[in-house]
Amino acid sequence: MTFAASRNLLFLAPGLGWLALFLLVPVGLVAAYSLFERGVYGGVVHELTADNFVRAADPLYLGVLLTSAKVAGFAAIAALLLGYPAAYAIARGPRRLQTPLLFLVMLPFWSNYLIRTYAWIVLLNKEGLANQALRALGYDGPAIDMLYTEATVVVGLVYNYLPFVILAVYASLSRLPDELWEASEDLGARGHNTFLRIILPLSLPGVAAGAVFVFVLSIGNFVTPDLLGGGKVQMVGNLIYDQFLTARDWPFGAALSLILIAVMMLLLFAQAVAVNRAQGAHRA
């Protein structure tokens, strides 16, 4: 082995070793548990079974999985609808403002997730600011409890992950040269035509990245459905939490975790393929 190669191994080994020991092995353990039976007192009985996965298809649990996908899907769409025009405004705005504006948009993302979610409880509860704003506008019915619905959970997720979408879309828009707009206009296209037929298709990799990211982070979320769903909105993250801490059915919780990981990997893979294909088409 050459000096450079052995030095490389020395650099890579500790970090990769840590990830192998505290990420790959534990996830492998979860995969193994998902195939075992639950013990009478909550432990794991080492007898192979596929029951945990069959149980996940039970309408009760399938419903939770579908609710999670629905909430995550709505969050991804809403974040895109809000985020795309914002990213476009930054990318087409004055250059000297682009970095400060991106920083401004990303800043809330770096504050505590629990606090950002809690802020919506303050805004939306019965005595919250939203109800007061309604009263100020002339509403005089009983206070509306806006918390603990699927829509509230979607709002919380959009709020937390919107900066990601803006950043992803901005990244793909800022790669497009100014000349693209000029060329299209010189060739006689009107503004909206330039956008719909040139700019939007070219920014789709950013759109896909942003949407998949929001979906993946949302579908496995625990804190937002827990705090803003208040037990009325069950998502798969809450179900896994319950299996491990309340019901003490670890094998079933492990099976749910694996299903969650499988769904996410499938989506990320599809996104990678789509982006590769789009890039291949440009080169051809």
Added chain:
Amino acid sequence: MPERHRVPDRHRGLAAGLLRGHLWLVCAFLYVPIAVLVLLSFNRSGLPTAWTGFTFDWYGALAENAAVQRAALNTLIVALASTLIATLLGTLLALGIESRRRASGLLDAILFAPMIIPDIVLAIALLSFFTLLRFTLGLHTIVLAHVVFNIAFVCAVVRTRLKHFDHAIIEASIDLGASEFTTFRRVTLPAILPGVIAAALLAFTLSVDEFIIAYFTAGAGPASTTLPMQIYSMVRFGVTPEINALATIVMLVSFTVLFAAQRLNREALQP
């Protein structure tokens, strides 16, 4: 004037105006909830129903809350320890990967995994693992867990820094007779150091803010309760003015660290 040489006006017209308006609305959406918390933390009544005068009382109440102080200290210990380990291992990893001649899809996948795996899944996986090995849970197991996502994060930030770095300088240094170690110490390290410090600062905030993995790997009792765990139980209990004050302090710390990181390394905040 030849029409073709005009400078393209990047911001004009009704559409541009609407876009700019939308951007400001999005910023309002992002900042109003946070601003409300900060304002309420100074409101005498502590309730959003009316402004009854300015006060520092809620901050005073925090100063007398032993549970919060204990949790803050625990958080500091966990964040410092996990940041130190992750910065060292993550930087080495980045140096090792970037000096390889060929890109490795497997390596990239392993390093991407901690960033996208749902927190709750990593949390239950580590709990299962520590339970199987009969580890006593406590602050040390939270550190072991936090290093996992922080290694991947530090590695990503330092790799961006290395990619922007002109490798001809290293060759020049070797050509001029410096040893490989001297080159690393005098050329490579100073060049990536701002990136490494920025990565460490960001890793620190990630660890300070992390809740669910800490919750599962902490074990029971106040000895290993971290600040996010404390905030979670306060929030579950109900909306109190004390949380607003605590939230304001935590956000102030995060933002200060973030500004420092941004000044050191502009690329650090881009993925």
